[in-house]
Amino acid sequence: MKSFNIYRGHPKLAVELMPAIEANGLTKLFGEFKAVDDVSFEVPKGQFFGLLGPNGAGKTTTIRMMIGVLRPDQGSVSIMGISMDKEPLLAKERLGVIPEVGNVYPDLTARENLELFGRFYGLTKRTREERASALLEELGLGARADDKIKRFSKGMKQRVSIGCAIIHQPQVLFLDEPTEGLDVQSRRMIVEKVNKMNKAGCTVVLTTHNIEEASRLCHRVCIINHGKIVALDTPERLSSTFEGARSVEVTFDRVVDCGLFSAQCISRTEGEGNKLRFYTSDPDEAIDRIMQVRDEMGLTIISLNTLAPSLEDVFVKLTEMGA
Amino acid sequence: MNLRIVVRGVMATAVKDIKIYYKKPPVFIFGLILPTFLFFAFFVGRQLDLEKYYPGFLAMALFFTASSVGPLIIPWEKQAGTFERLLSLPVNIPILVLGDTMAGAGFGLIISLVIFAAGALLMPFTMTLVAIAALPLLFILGNLCFAALGVLLSSPAGPVPSNIMMLAALVRFPLIFISGIFVPLAEMTGTARTITMLSPLTYLVDGFNHALGNGGDIPLALDLLMLMAFTVVFLLTANYILKRKSLKGL
Numbered sequence: 001m002k003s004f005n006i007y008r009g010h011p012k013l014a015v016e017l018m019p020a021i022e023a024n025g026l027t028k029l030f031g032e033f034k035a036v037d038d039v040s041f042e043v044p045k046g047q048f049f050g051l052l053g054p055n056g057a058g059k060t061t062t063i064r065m066m067i068g069v070l071r072p073d074q075g076s077v078s079i080m081g082i083s084m085d086k087e088p089l090l091a092k093e094r095l096g097v098i099p100e101v102g103n104v105y106p107d108l109t110a111r112e113n114l115e116l117f118g119r120f121y122g123l124t125k126r127t128r129e130e131r132a133s134a135l136l137e138e139l140g141l142g143a144r145a146d147d148k149i150k151r152f153s154k155g156m157k158q159r160v161s162i163g164c165a166i167i168h169q170p171q172v173l174f175l176d177e178p179t180e181g182l183d184v185q186s187r188r189m190i191v192e193k194v195n196k197m198n199k200a201g202c203t204v205v206l207t208t209h210n211i212e213e214a215s216r217l218c219h220r221v222c223i224i225n226h227g228k229i230v231a232l233d234t235p236e237r238l239s240s241t242f243e244g245a246r247s248v249e250v251t252f253d254r255v256v257d258c259g260l261f262s263a264q265c266i267s268r269t270e271g272e273g274n275k276l277r278f279y280t281s282d283p284d285e286a287i288d289r290i291m292q293v294r295d296e297m298g299l300t301i302i303s304l305n306t307l308a309p310s311l312e313d314v315f316v317k318l319t320e321m322g323a
Numbered sequence: 324m325n326l327r328i329v330v331r332g333v334m335a336t337a338v339k340d341i342k343i344y345y346k347k348p349p350v351f352i353f354g355l356i357l358p359t360f361l362f363f364a365f366f367v368g369r370q371l372d373l374e375k376y377y378p379g380f381l382a383m384a385l386f387f388t389a390s391s392v393g394p395l396i397i398p399w400e401k402q403a404g405t406f407e408r409l410l411s412l413p414v415n416i417p418i419l420v421l422g423d424t425m426a427g428a429g430f431g432l433i434i435s436l437v438i439f440a441a442g443a444l445l446m447p448f449t450m451t452l453v454a455i456a457a458l459p460l461l462f463i464l465g466n467l468c469f470a471a472l473g474v475l476l477s478s479p480a481g482p483v484p485s486n487i488m489m490l491a492a493l494v495r496f497p498l499i500f501i502s503g504i505f506v507p508l509a510e511m512t513g514t515a516r517t518i519t520m521l522s523p524l525t526y527l528v529d530g531f532n533h534a535l536g537n538g539g540d541i542p543l544a545l546d547l548l549m550l551m552a553f554t555v556v557f558l559l560t561a562n563y564i565l566k567r568k569s570l571k572g573l
Contacts (some may be wrong), residue, residue, distance in 0.1 A: 067411045070570065089413045097328045097411040103404040107343050117340070119335040122328070174356045174411075 018081045020045045020172050020203035021066065025075035026225075028061050035061040043205065043220075043249070045171075048198045049237075050218035051207045054319050058227035059207050060176065066205070067174055068092050080171055093121060096170035097164050100177040106150040110141050110160045114151060114167050121168035128167070135163040140189060155186030162190060172203045179210065191217065194299040215311040223318050230318045236313045247307045248278045248286050253300040260297065263289045274302075332414040336422020337429065344392050344399070345430055353495075354391030354430065358384045365505060374446055379504035379533035382465070384438050386524050387495065389431025389466045393473020394480075394491040396423050397565070407570075416566045420474055420558060427470025432462060450472035454534040457543055461534060464550040465527040471557035472523070478564035481571050495529055503528045508540040523553035 021043040028036040036058045043049045055061045064070035066077050068088045077084040082091040104113045110133050118128035139159040151156060158178065165173065175194065177256045179187040195217065198204045208214050214221055215235045223231040223238075231238055251274055258269040260278060265285040270277045280286035283306045294301060309317075344350060362380055366373065400406035439462075442448075450458070476494060480487045502524035503511070503572065511519055519525050530546035533539035538544065 064407075069407055069410045087325075088415060089325055089332070091566070092411065092413040093328070095411075097408065099404070099408055101404055103408045105339070105405060106403065112342065116335070116339055117412070119338060120332065120414065122331050282539055 004213055018045075019043055020047070020080055021049075021205065022078040023054075023062070023066060023075070024077075026062060026063060026065050026072050026077065027074035028058075028070065031072050035227055036072075038074070039224070039229055041222055041225070041229065041232055041238075043203055046198070046201050047219045048195075048206065048213040048217055049104070050203045050221035051205060051224065052209075052211065052214055052221055052315060053224035053313070057224045057319075059224055060225075062224065063174055063176055063207055067095060067097050092166075094170060095172040095174060096165035096168065096310070098158075098165045098173070098178045099173045100180055101158075104149050104157060104160050107148065108137055109146045109148055110152070111145045111161070113160055114163045117164040118167045123168060131167050132163070135167060139193065140165060141162055153183075155182045158182060158186060162193060166193075166197065170202065172205070173197060174205045174207075176207045177209065178206075179208070179213065200223055211310070211312040211315055221311070223315060225319045231314070238311050238314045239311055246280060246283055246309060248280060248283050248290065249303075249305045249307055250278070250290055251275045251302040251304075252294075253302055256293075256297070256299065260293050261289060265289060277307075327411055329418055332412075332418035333422045333425060337425040340392065340396055340423055340426030341429060344395055344426065345393055347399070348431070349395055349484070350391045353488065353492070355434065356390040357367055357518045358387040361499070369432075371507075375507075375537060376504075377442055377446065378535045378537055379528050381435065381438055381535075382502075382524060382528040382531050383443065383499055385431050385435035385462070385465050385506050385527065386469050386499070387493075388434040389427050389469035390473035390476075390491070390495060392427040392430050392479045393423055393470055393475075394487045395484060396426075396474075397477040398482060398484040400481040401480065401571075402484060410569065416569060417562050420471075420478075420561050420565060421500065423474045423477075424467060424558065425469045427473045428463075428466035431466040431470060435462060435466065449536040450534065451536075453543070454536070457530065457547065458534045460547055461527065461530045464547060464554065465530075468523055468527070468550050468554040468557065471554050471561065475557045475561040475564070478561045479568050479571070496526050498522050508532075523550065526550050526553075 008095075019042040023042075024040050026036050026039040027034070039058070051059050051062065060105055061070065065072045066079075066084070068084050068091060071085075074302045079091040080094045082094065100208060105116070108116065114132035114135060115128045118131065123131070124196050133145070138144050139162065141156065141159055144152070144156065149160060152160065162178070173194065178190055178194075182190070185285050191213070194204060206214065219236060220232070220234050221238065222229055253274065256276065258271065261269055261276070261278060261285075266278045266280050266289065268279040270279070278286050278290065287304070293299070361383065366376070397406065400409060414422075473491065476491045477487050499505075501515075501519050502522045503519060504524070508516075508519060508525065508529060526541065526546040526549040529539040529541045530543060530550070533543045533546065
């Protein structure tokens with residue numbers, strides 16, 4: 001099939017529209033085991049992208065291939081249009097990586113760590129010093145800048161780790177469960193910093209188990225299970241995909257029998273005592289039916305809420321389906 | 324490959340190693356204390372001609388110091404969890420191998436030059452012009468060669484530094500006994516001599532014998548050439564193994 005370059009004659013437009021990350025058919029085998037199976041997606045510039053999945057789903061292997069640590073058996077990755085296979089050093093220059101554990105050098109001070117990472121990205125001595133000082137202040141470590149990392153808490157180490165990952169002001173930032181097991185202050189500081197960078201135009205890829213965090217931060221999420229993509233969309237659209245998981249939660253003034261509400265529009269009823277949850281694909285019709293029973297039985301409604309499925313519901317449902 | 328990024332990566336890796344690993348206890352033990360003990364064990368209480376054995380001792384000290392940093396770096400980084408992160412920086416395996424080798428060679432060069440200076444003060448050497456020209460080459464090639472050997476020893480490493488330090492000791496100790504340090508090369512014949520020729524340390528000992536006025540047994544040019552050849556072989560093999568084992572233990 002003949003292909004056309006739609007950007008021919010418009011190189012500036014091509015650069016503008018070029019995705020920050022392009023993963024095409026990524027596949028990785030460990031012996032007989034297929035850890036990642038034909039994973040493809042694009043992340044537009046400036047997007048906050050979430051990579052979700054249960055343990056052992058293939059997230060870390062996918063990330064490792066995207067950051068150039070692992071070579072895919074099949075498929076390719078491009079970072080800002082640069083092939084990780086053909087020009088790995090140039091591609092890696094454009095990204096920053098924040099691993100799950102604050103992997104920084106414990107024998108060096110916080111400042112020395114940041115400056116060392118800056119050296120790998122070719123920053124001048126003056127730029128390294130200026131940026132390290134500014135970042136350490138911003139990350140709340142100004143007073144401990146010249147202390148060795150081995151005396152730092154986990155949260156402080158992770159903040160240094162973030163400083164190391166962003167000292168060169170990367171265009172793409174990968175975060176592998178960066179807030180796992182951290183105290184509230186450190187978690188907030190990290191999320192705020194990453195959010196700020198994203199708002200300034202940095203493309204962010206976040207791997208997390210924290211679905212609420214992903215739902216709140218990510219413009220788009222990709223759910224991986226058994227090495228394959230099972231869903232890829234905005235959190236809102238993914239949630240609305242599961243119409244059957246929408247529900248109406250009603251609290252009555254007294255105990256009610258669930259069986260009274262059976263109707264075609266209500267797929268399932270859960271709950272005990274006076275608080276019931278009706279699962280439905282049509283909340284409007286379900287509420288009509290609930291009102292009908294209320295009138296017939298002379299009940300009083302204390303509260304009524306319509307609930308859309310959360311991203312967590314979607315995640316559980318999708319990963320259960322593949323199990 | 325972009326040469327600018329390669330050079331930058333090698334230098335940054337070497338700086339990292341110098342800042343972190345020069346101060347590690349195993350480097351002091353295996354790089355400084357051990358050759359000193361070996362020297363005393365061999366010379367003290369024996370009526371030996373120090374001038375005759377000094378080139379061998381200098382080569383032995385250089386060998387131990389230059390090869391003491393390399394075995395530590397990769398397992399230590401894997402244990403600390405920094406190795407995978409290092410791979411995500413704009414570096415690749417050949418850059419890391421070269422950077423680690425530079426750091427090991429730097430350590431060996433500093434210590435061996437101190438020992439050389441001390442030796443020159445105690446017993447002034449008679450040196451020809453050729454020897455004066457060869458000496459810097461011997462120091463540079465010797466340090467690069469044994470630093471590369473150190474990196475090669477750590478290339479199959481997992482995250483347990485002590486395993487590799489043990490392997491390094493197992494490889495390095497026999498080498499000093501088959502390299503013409505304690506038994507001059509000229510006195511060796513048959514199988515012993517054949518085995519001796521397989522050791523890279525032999526060529527450094529012989530080179531120092533040429534340069535420091537003792538007279539070598541192998542042509543000086545061949546000593547230099549063999550050191551160069553061993554360096555290339557060690558670097559290529561380390562690169563080959565590390566590419567396959569880089570994620571071992573991660």
